[in-house]
Amino acid sequence: MPEPMPALTIHNPATGQVVAERPADDAVSVASKAAAARYAQPAWAALPLRERLSTIERFRAALVAELETLAATLTSEVGKPISQSRNELNGLLPRIDFFLAQTQAAIADEAVFDDAGMRERVGHVPLGVVANISAWNYPYFVGCNVIVPALLTGNAVLYKPSEFATLTGLHIARLLHVAGVPPAVMQTLVGGGEVGAALLDQRLDGLFFTGSHATGVRIAQALAPKLVKLQLELGGKDPTYVRVDADAKAAAESLADGAMYNTGQSCCSVERIYVHESLHDAFVDHFLVTVKGFKVGDPMASDTYIGAITRAPQLAVLDAQVADAKAKGAKLLCGGHRLPGPGNWYAPTVFTNVSHTMELMREESFGPIIGIQKVRGDDEAVALMNDTRYGLTAGVYSKDEAKARELLARVNAGSVYWNCCDRVSPRLPWSGYGDSGIGLTLSTHGIQTFTRPKAWHLRGPTPDVA
Numbered sequence: 001m002p003e004p005m006p007a008l009t010i011h012n013p014a015t016g017q018v019v020a021e022r023p024a025d026d027a028v029s030v031a032s033k034a035a036a037a038r039y040a041q042p043a044w045a046a047l048p049l050r051e052r053l054s055t056i057e058r059f060r061a062a063l064v065a066e067l068e069t070l071a072a073t074l075t076s077e078v079g080k081p082i083s084q085s086r087n088e089l090n091g092l093l094p095r096i097d098f099f100l101a102q103t104q105a106a107i108a109d110e111a112v113f114d115d116a117g118m119r120e121r122v123g124h125v126p127l128g129v130v131a132n133i134s135a136w137n138y139p140y141f142v143g144c145n146v147i148v149p150a151l152l153t154g155n156a157v158l159y160k161p162s163e164f165a166t167l168t169g170l171h172i173a174r175l176l177h178v179a180g181v182p183p184a185v186m187q188t189l190v191g192g193g194e195v196g197a198a199l200l201d202q203r204l205d206g207l208f209f210t211g212s213h214a215t216g217v218r219i220a221q222a223l224a225p226k227l228v229k230l231q232l233e234l235g236g237k238d239p240t241y242v243r244v245d246a247d248a249k250a251a252a253e254s255l256a257d258g259a260m261y262n263t264g265q266s267c268c269s270v271e272r273i274y275v276h277e278s279l280h281d282a283f284v285d286h287f288l289v290t291v292k293g294f295k296v297g298d299p300m301a302s303d304t305y306i307g308a309i310t311r312a313p314q315l316a317v318l319d320a321q322v323a324d325a326k327a328k329g330a331k332l333l334c335g336g337h338r339l340p341g342p343g344n345w346y347a348p349t350v351f352t353n354v355s356h357t358m359e360l361m362r363e364e365s366f367g368p369i370i371g372i373q374k375v376r377g378d379d380e381a382v383a384l385m386n387d388t389r390y391g392l393t394a395g396v397y398s399k400d401e402a403k404a405r406e407l408l409a410r411v412n413a414g415s416v417y418w419n420c421c422d423r424v425s426p427r428l429p430w431s432g433y434g435d436s437g438i439g440l441t442l443s444t445h446g447i448q449t450f451t452r453p454k455a456w457h458l459r460g461p462t463p464d465v466a
């Protein structure tokens with residue numbers, strides 16, 4: 001008798017109900033998909049770039065045509081408020097537009113030397129077969145940051161969406177196939193960590209991972225003997241400093257959104273806030289008013305702002321951070337507890353009187369919870385912002401751009417924000433310092449990262465027509 005196919009059951013984190021069941025991959029199917037991708041990739045890479053651009057244009061059009069259904073599916077499997085699911089899909093479109101507009105120039109041959117019959121050129125050739133092991137919190141963003149430029153530059157992609165965003169992952173692949181990407185060139189692997197681990201056993205030319213630091217380290221260890229190009233986009237403990245000259249109300253409203261949007265489950269969520277002592281109390285008052293105005297509830301309701309906690313085990317992490325903060329003297333201003341189910345719910349939580357002795361100010365919370373710490377001035381704020389093993393984003397709110405830029409230059413973070421937060425741009429590289437990862441996506445560097453440079457030394461009189 002043949003072995004029964006493994007299956008993955010998908011639950012709605014807002015209700016606990018089963019949403020769907022899908023056939024899952026196993027070591028055998030992963031190996032056969034990897035072999036098919038290896039076989040198919042050269043023909044894909046040999047197509048004129050114009051044809052690959054056209055398929056991604058059709059993929060974009062298909063996303064627009066199905067946007068409402070895709071948003072509802074995303075909300076049903078991750079518990080994200082429906083308005084924020086729509087925002088994610090709408091936000092994906094300019095990213096795709098950026099890749100469509102920039103790929104040709106990013107991978108064109110570069111003429112770097114011409115002298116007396118000797119020419120030097122830098123070429124950009126696809127890596128080959130790349131794997132994308134992905135997170136659930138922004139599955140369209142983090143999935144397509146890799147998939148779209150990898151395909152455009154001529155790679156085949158083995159995509160392992162998070163087991164918490166499988167339906168979305170399958171939609172991405174389906175729409176790419178409908179748009180004309182050959183099925184063997186874009187393959188989805190369904191399952192949890194064991195399927196990701198099976199992928200690491202295949203012959204790969206690049207591994208692009210988005211997820212937690214712990215999994216990133218495991219992947220780096222597994223791949224080390226194989227010398228595979230590795231990128232890791234990991235977590236953060238992103239700080240913001242509200243300077244003495246900031247507008248307390250405007251900063252509070254902006255930062256409450258930065259801390260709680262996507263139910264605090266963003267890699268670049270504001271996770272620590274430092275406020276100058278002179279405006280601390282006013283800031284906290286405005287912050288609380290804003291947080292209390294956020295509607296918690298049914299993610300399918302269009303006015304919901306705080307949705308479900310996607311992964312049930314995260315509730316225990318939040319409980320532990322709250323208990324630790326309280327035990328060490330933090331002042332709880334709101335929340336600090338789970339909300340009744342069914343499903344996974346946590347009340348928006350705000351603490352003041354916090355310090356770096358507390359887990360809340362040291363380890364990623366990944367939920368609707370924030371600590372606000374009073375500081376005496378710029379140097380103390382910069383020292384606290386840098387007192388972390390992470391370095392994804394950091395921000396300063398101030399009326400003085402020059403001062404804010406001077407402080408941000410001293411902060412160890414891949415992206416820095418003046419008077420804004422929780423923002424990603426396709427035009428800028430997205431990368432982290434320290435335990436926030438290695439490598440980058442987005443920007444023209446995030447297109448070239450799916451290629452390897454090829455050095456051409458050309459001696460001879462023939463004019464270069466490339």
Ligand code: NAD
Binds near residue numbers: 133194212
């Ligand atoms: P996770 O590490 O639990 O899982 C990520 C992926 O790794 C999943 O697809 C999972 O199935 C897979 N996986 C798990 N074990 C594996 C193994 N042993 N081998 C191979 N694959 C394995 O992370 P998550 O909960 O999906 O995502 C949340 C984390 O992602 C947070 O820390 C967040 O900050 C981070 N994140 C970072 C960025 C960024 O751009 N830096 C963006 C989004 C999310």
